[in-house]
Amino acid sequence: MLSFISDPNSLVKEASLQVLIKIIETFNSKEIEEIIRPKKMMTDLLDEIKLRRPSASVKGAIWQLVGLLHSHYDNAVNEFLEESQDVMYINLEEQVRTEKPEIKAIVGLFKGLQASLNVGCTLEQKQLDGLFLMLRTTVTPLEEVHNRAVMKAAMKLMSAHANLFTDQILHHAHDLITLALKLCVMENIEVRDTANEMLGSLIM
Numbered sequence: 001m002l003s004f005i006s007d008p009n010s011l012v013k014e015a016s017l018q019v020l021i022k023i024i025e026t027f028n029s030k031e032i033e034e035i036i037r038p039k040k041m042m043t044d045l046l047d048e049i050k051l052r053r054p055s056a057s058v059k060g061a062i063w064q065l066v067g068l069l070h071s072h073y074d075n076a077v078n079e080f081l082e083e084s085q086d087v088m089y090i091n092l093e094e095q096v097r098t099e100k101p102e103i104k105a106i107v108g109l110f111k112g113l114q115a116s117l118n119v120g121c122t123l124e125q126k127q128l129d130g131l132f133l134m135l136r137t138t139v140t141p142l143e144e145v146h147n148r149a150v151m152k153a154a155m156k157l158m159s160a161h162a163n164l165f166t167d168q169i170l171h172h173a174h175d176l177i178t179l180a181l182k183l184c185v186m187e188n189i190e191v192r193d194t195a196n197e198m199l200g201s202l203i204m
Contacts, residue, residue: 010055017061021068029072038073042066042080049087060108063088067115074119082122088113089127096134103147106138110153117161132168139198140179141186148191155183155198162201169202176202 020041023032045062048054054062066084069077092109095101113131123131138154162169169176180202183195 010058013054014057014061017058017065021061021065024065024068024072033073033076036073038069038076042069042077046080046084046087056102056105059102060104060106063091063105063108063112064115067112070116071118078119081116081120085113085116085122088116089123089131092134093130096137103150107149107153110150110157114157114160117164121164128164129168132165136172136176139183141183148188152190152194155194159194159197159201162204173202
């Protein structure tokens with residue numbers, strides 16, 4: 001975390017965050033808690049977002065790490081859950097609306113929300129409705145966009161937390177299932193696999 005805080009270079013910051021992400025995903029949470037210092041790390045990450053202007057790749061890594069801290073160290077960082085989910089939603093809304101969305105930032109926001117929602121949802125119903133609309137929009141493939149990372153991240157979030165969107169899914173069931181079936185036969189194997197997961201969550 002020292003290189004993330006002290007080095008202004010975006011490549012160094014992202015690399016240090018990716019190492020931390022891998023460590024948290026790989027090792028036993030309790031065994032590395034003293035090294036990770038989740039509460040201090042969460043404060044540093046949120047300060048980076050609020051007080052500085054990180055690059056898109058750094059933003060994405062920050063939000064992914066924020067989500068992991070919530071899912072792995074809920075007791076230590078639960079006081080931040082409402083703030084982090086609210087800020088992630090606001091940032092995601094801004095990214096989707098802008099003319100030049102930052103792909104890596106959006107992917108990180110989806111991953112961060114997916115992980116943090118594992119321990120609870122503090123979003124209001126209006127925000128959940130908005131999130132569902134953004135998910136519906138981003139799971140639809142665009143011919144001119146060859147990068148499928150956003151689409152895959154959106155499908156994974158919808159698959160993992162379909163229970164939060166029960167009414168919306170029922171209302172749009174035909175369109176969503178039709179889309180999922182089309183995605184299940186796409187050439188990209190990762191898209192196919194993720195679409196199969198989403199299809200399963202939609203029809204359960």
